[in-house]
Amino acid sequence: MTATQELTKNQSLVFNALARADGPLSAYTILDQLRNDGFRAPLQVYRALDKLLDYGMIHRLESINAFVACAHPHTHSHGHGMIAFAICEKCGQVSEFSDDVITGRVREWTNGNGFKQSKTTIEIRGVCANCSTA
Amino acid sequence: MTATQELTKNQSLVFNALARADGPLSAYTILDQLRNDGFRAPLQVYRALDKLLDYGMIHRLESINAFVACAHPHTHSHGHGMIAFAICEKCGQVSEFSDDVITGRVREWTNGNGFKQSKTTIEIRGVCANCSTA
DNA sequence: TTGACAAATGTAATAACATCACATATCGAA
DNA sequence: TTCGATATGTGATGTTATTACATTTGTCAA
Incomplete structure (x- = not known):
């Protein structure tokens, strides 16, 4: 599907x-x-x-x-790599990005600690470029 | 305080x-x-x-x-560095850690995109070592 | 000491987010 | 066609969080 x-x-x-x-x-x-x-x-x-x-x-x-x-449905439809979200508290806009280094560091921690991760949330709250210049 | x-x-x-x-x-x-x-x-x-x-x-x-x-109140009472949480969905235990590389990568993204971050959430859901061996 | 402001507290009501329980319908395969 | 899996409809309820307003307590300066 x-x-x-x-x-x-x-x-x-x-x-x-x-x-x-x-x-x-x-x-x-x-x-x-x-x-x-x-x-x-x-x-x-x-x-x-x-x-x-x-x-x-x-x-x-x-x-x-x-x-x-x-x-970016195509980019990560094949599953790996966690996604981070930057959420603007002024305008509500959300930017989505993924970062292999972050993904790797998290995986290092979980592997090192025997933790079986199922879902990872990374959410950055703040004010986006547009809203902070305005 | x-x-x-x-x-x-x-x-x-x-x-x-x-x-x-x-x-x-x-x-x-x-x-x-x-x-x-x-x-x-x-x-x-x-x-x-x-x-x-x-x-x-x-x-x-x-x-x-x-x-x-x-x-770890003493560790990050002085503010910098974001904290990640690993939350076990079986027993509810939470492990807390911080990682300078992750912190750095997030900051790179926010700086590169003019995003002024105020608070960042990193939460890993899954099953802890104890619960997956049991 | 007093009076005035800030911070903390008490309480009821309501809003916002999410699920349970149960009935019914739709669709595909044996 | 009948069975099972999936999807849907609906009301009630459970859970999380805030609004609004009154009162109390603490601090500090005149």
Whole structure:
């Protein structure tokens, strides 16, 4: 499962809501945007989000309880390498990047400590270039 | 403000609850533990937590909405260097470490992109050595 | 000492985020 | 076609965090 067309109706609706947004959305914001499409309950959103996370098409930003469409689907669709997010607290814009050195250092620590990692969160909060010059 | 003795009553109660716990606690768990000490409302806990975070005496684990007493107060009480957490999903134990290389790479990215970072979260979820051998 | 400001506290209500439980529907393969 | 897996609909509930407002306590200078 990688192509957009293979998503179910609810998954497509949720994914498209995130894809057309210019920043992260909360589950409840998505719900509100999809009321006209027949969405009535949070669970409809959360279920779709879970699947989209599975498929690697979106990310969850733990530090702000929100979700974004993946910015570089092709780049890391094949799994390895952790992704870091820089989240602007002024405008809400999120930049996504991955860094092999960081990935390597984390892996060194986990290997050295017998820790089996399943998911790693790296989130940088601050103010983006645009917002700090303005 | 660095010494435990200078904390207010509520701050001490909350800090001690975290210090004697063997893992992270949620705000509401802390509240329940402190009912006998006169705590009645979430805000009493959250206000103390905010201060303790300010003072660098505790950390917030964003990915599990919980708080832990800082494991190495002396080490990073002087501010620089970001801290990473490895959180075991079986036993709840949290290991805290900091890595200058990771700190440096993050700073390179933020400097290169004009991003003024204020707080950085690094949380590794997985299973610790103890739990994976058991 | 007092009065005035800042910091801390108490309390109720509400907002924001997430899941449970249960019923129903849809689809693909045996 | 019938069975199982997946997806969906819906209400209720659970969990996490904040708002708003009143009161108390501590500090410090006049």
